[in-house]
Amino acid sequence: MSGKKPKERESYVLRMGDGSLVEVTREVYLEWYQSKRRERYQTEKEWKYGVCSLDRLKETGKAEKAIGYVSSGLEDNIIKELYVKKLHEGLGSIGEQDAFLIRLLFFEEVSVKDAARICGCSRRTIQNRRKRILGELQSVMQGIGIIGGDF
Numbered sequence: 001m002s003g004k005k006p007k008e009r010e011s012y013v014l015r016m017g018d019g020s021l022v023e024v025t026r027e028v029y030l031e032w033y034q035s036k037r038r039e040r041y042q043t044e045k046e047w048k049y050g051v052c053s054l055d056r057l058k059e060t061g062k063a064e065k066a067i068g069y070v071s072s073g074l075e076d077n078i079i080k081e082l083y084v085k086k087l088h089e090g091l092g093s094i095g096e097q098d099a100f101l102i103r104l105l106f107f108e109e110v111s112v113k114d115a116a117r118i119c120g121c122s123r124r125t126i127q128n129r130r131k132r133i134l135g136e137l138q139s140v141m142q143g144i145g146i147i148g149g150d151f
Contacts, residue, residue, distance in 0.1 A: 090140040098133045105130060 012029035013021045024032070091099040104110045104118065105126075112130075116123045 086141070086144050087137075090137055090144060093140055094133060094136055098129070098136070101126070101129055102133055102137070 008026075012024050012026055014024055014029065014032055015021055091102060094102075101115065101119065104115050105112070110118070112123050112126050116126045119126065
């Protein structure tokens with residue numbers, strides 16, 4: 001666990017949802033609090049950037065609609081394949097290095113940090129290039145007839 005660790009104690013206790021106390025090992029105690037911090041961080045990030053999670057959709061009663069949209073059938077899969085084909089065509093029109101970076105980041109799911117290492121530049125450079133390339137790609141896709149919300 002990174003960050004400041006609590007002092008050594010004789011015993012470690014966690015409070016359960018019903019208010020009862022349970023004695024645990026130091027490792028369990030540290031992992032439990034680390035997971036709480038992760039959960040709090042994700043929630044803050046979700047609210048800050050407007051990310052929509054499946055949990056939030058369940059809370060608002062819209063999860064069934066979203067899940068139904070994702071797995072609605074053969075027609076949607078065909079349309080998705082057509083969009084992916086057009087996306088690859090769009091990638092062909094933006095330059096080799098830019099297309100390579102987009103393939104790394106989005107198709108091979110390489111992190112920005114690893115992409116920076118591969119390309120031999122800083123993370124900030126990769127982030128700036130990604131933003132610029134996505135803007136260009138959006139223009140190309142609109143020229144083909146695909147509007148941002150359709151993809």
